[in-house]
Amino acid sequence: MYELDPRLAADTIMVGSLGISDVLLMNDSRWFWLILSPRIEDAVEWHELHTDQRQDIDFEIANVAAVLKGMSSCKKVNIASLGNIVDQLHIHIVARNEEDENWPNPVWGHGNRVPYHEDASDQIVEVLREHLDLEIL
C-alpha cells in the first residue's frame, strides 16, 4: 500500500490529491517549490513505470507546472526526479528567479530549510487549491 515517505511528509505541507499524485508544498520559504508524489506502491525509478502511469503523472506535472508559473511569474520552472535521499518516486516542480537563493544553481542540498510562517503557507495553499481545483481536479 502506498504511504508517503515520512521524510517527505516532515518537510512539506499537504495541498491535496490529484488523480494519481498528491501535491505537496515544500515548507521552505526560500523558493516556491512543489512536489508531486504519485500514489504508486514501491515506485522508485521513472523509467520503470508503465507508459500509461508516466503519461498520467506527466499530465499532472504539466498542469502543476503551469499553475506554479502562473502564480509566480517565475523566470524558469525546474522539474526533477532525483531520489538520492528519499527513494520513493517524487517529482520536484520549483519556480526559479534570477534574484533567488543559489540562482542559477539548484535548490537541492543548498543551506537549510527556512519554514514558512503559518499564515504565509496557509495563503499559498489556499490559492493553489483554487487554481488546481479549476484546472485539474
Added chain:
Amino acid sequence: MYELDPRLAADTIMVGSLGISDVLLMNDSRWFWLILSPRIEDAVEWHELHTDQRQDIDFEIANVAAVLKGMSSCKKVNIASLGNIVDQLHIHIVARNEEDENWPNPVWGHGNRVPYHEDASDQIVEVLREHLDLEIL
C-alpha cells in the same frame, strides 16, 4: 529552425539522434551524464509543449534512462529539466552512486567539469550507440 545551443554543444559529445531528441554525453568524467535535446524550435518550458511532444520525448527519456542504468548499474537515475543557465529545453539523465562526487547532492553547479580522455569517451559513445541502436533507433 532548431539548432543546438552552443554552450551545450561545447560541454558535450554528440552520441546520435533519436526520433525527436539528440543524445549528448556530458564531457565530464565525474559522472555518467547524458542529455536529451529535443529538436523543437524555441522549446523552453516542459509544460508549454504539446501533450504529444511530451509523450514522444518521455518515451526517449525512459529508454535512455534504462540504457544508462543498464550500462552503469547505478544506484539511482536523476532526471531533470532545469534550464537556469541554458534555456533551450534539454533533459539531464544522470547515473548516481553513493561513492560519487557530491552524493547525495546534485551534479549541477558543483566544481569544475573534468573532461574525459578521448579514448574513454570514444568507448562510452560506442557502447551507447550499440545499446541505443538495439533499443530505440
